[in-house]
Amino acid sequence: MSEYLLYPGCSMESSAKAYYDSLMKVAEPLGLHLKEIEDWNCCGATEYLGISLTPAYALISRNLALAARQANGTRTVVAPCSACYLNLAKADYYMREQPRLGHMVNEALAAGDLAYEPGSLDVRHLLDVIVYDIGLDIVKEKVVRPLTGLRVAPYLGCMVPRPDFEHRWSDHEHPVELDQLLKALGAEVIDFPLKTHCCGGHMTQIGPDTAFELIRRLVSSADTYHADLMATLCPMCQLNVDAYQGEMNRHFGTSYHMPVVFFTQLIGLALGLEAKELGFGSEMVSARKALAKIGLEAPEPVAAAPAKAHKAEGLPMPPPLTRRARKGSREGEVKS
Amino acid sequence: MLDVNLERVRAGLRTEEDLSLLHEVSASTAGVSRLEMCIQCGTCGGSCPSAADMDHTPRMLFAMLRAGMREFVLRSNTPWICVSCYHCVVRCPQNVHIADVMYSLKGMAIKAKLYQDSTAPDFSRTFVDMVEDYGRSYEFGLATRHYLKHFPLRLPGMTSMAFGMLTKERMTITPKRIKNIRQLKAILKRAKEVETSNEAGGAR
Secondary structure (H helix, E strand, C coil): CEEEEECCCHHHHCCCHHHHHHHHHHHHHHCEEEEECCCCCCCCCCCHHHCCHHHHHHHHHHHHHHHHHHCCCCCEEEECCHHHHHHHHHHHHHHHHCHHHHHHHHHHHHCCCCCCCCCCCEEEEHHHHHHHHHHHHHHHHHCCCCCCCCEEEEECCCCCCCCCCCCCCCCCCCCCHHHHHHHHCCCEECCCCCCCCCCCCCHHHHCHHHHHHHHHHHHHHHHHCCCCEEEECCHHHHHHHHHCHHHHHHHHCCCCCCCEEEHHHHHHHHCCCCCHHHCCCCCCCCCHHHHHHCCCCCCCCHHHCHHHHHHHHCCCCCCCCCHHHHHHHHHHHHHC | CHHHHHHHHHHCCCCCCCCHHHHHHHHCCCCCCCHHHCCCCCHHHHHCCCHHHCCCCHHHHHHHHHCCCHHHHHHCCHHHHCCCCCHHHHHCCCCCCHHHHHHHHHHHHHHHCCCCCCHHHHHHHHHHHHHHHHCCCCHHHHHHHHHHHHCHHHHHHHHHHHHHHHHCCCCCCCCCCCCCHHHHHHHHHHHHHHHHHHHHHHCC
């Protein structure tokens, strides 16, 4: 059993909880021993880098310093989130490429009694570790419920295959690792041409028109190939394509329904685990229909529960004065 | 590039080539930017998924940068539209660290207060403020503060999504904190001091 230091990242505790939960479920059966970096902090995503150089890299490097101190015989940090993976890898690489950056960062880390020697850790993505350390043969051996008949669009997004400082992937634009893994699970994998195209990143927050077009391209392409769902390895991609799919549909007057799940959730299904314990049901675009296709039942989506449906109207409001008034206002809402 | 020449004249450039801006950008970019290696081939703009929304393609921006057109460069929306997809980075024949140069330009535009639209800088600032306070990102606080200020009209259409995120436990109302926030704050405080002296050095 190989041991790795795990850097989960903030999303894994919130919007990408299904990613974390499913990873925890499949780690043991796959023989992945993950040890969380103690008291890790946010990597700054794509925001801090655009404000100030040294603080941004010091923020990232505190995690590397903590990991290096905690490492006991292992030197591999595994990050399941794309942005976290890239930031950690980037800090390590740039501090080697430009020692001056390493000095500045270490000067800052010293204020917290920490230090990091660039190059002392290997930063790797979860998919890389599963495909190249555990190996597809082992994964195949563990499959007890092949995903036969499920058409999956493998979606990696940008920051895992690019810029790829250490040349870990088969290609920057059309890497095959995720395809191979999903095939090992028995799924029918489409040759998804947009597999490393952008989901819009933080543009859903700051420039929605730019983001909606990028989301539309992805969803429309996956739909053209008759994919039942998209499998991703990035919390940001999942959030954008899943949670903003409704707003994108309204923006363009389209009606796409393309579920996006984490690849670890599909590994879990193939290993015979139950959909519910793998975080299915937490997606905004329900994967129920896709799972039903392979004879699996996904948990009821929360929003569909009739008792709670009324609350969907918005923030807590004073109770309506009369029954009629409330009915009238709800009808008005439908029309608008 | 007629208009670019005009901009040069307006910008009041004294010499044919004023490379101080290029050097300044390189100095505030992580790693070795290789910005001076740009051969103006345009592979970057041709690879960019959001070029249509940009004032200038990356190639044009780098030409302006080389020409020392500080204000025009820092006012351009290009770095703010960049989605950090790194398509241009892996295709650039000169291996210019394009995405990282975009990050540097954002930071410089914020410092010079030369951005056109405050939506993106505000978002970054709010995100970073929360990370500096808690050590973790805080999506609920970020989303509410950001949308109320910049996208109040998007809110009605987003309530069911926000509701879903909360009930599916994909978003929590209270922030998570790291244990040793004092250590992180001390590190960031020192980092800001280091950065100030780095900038003073880079602008030489």
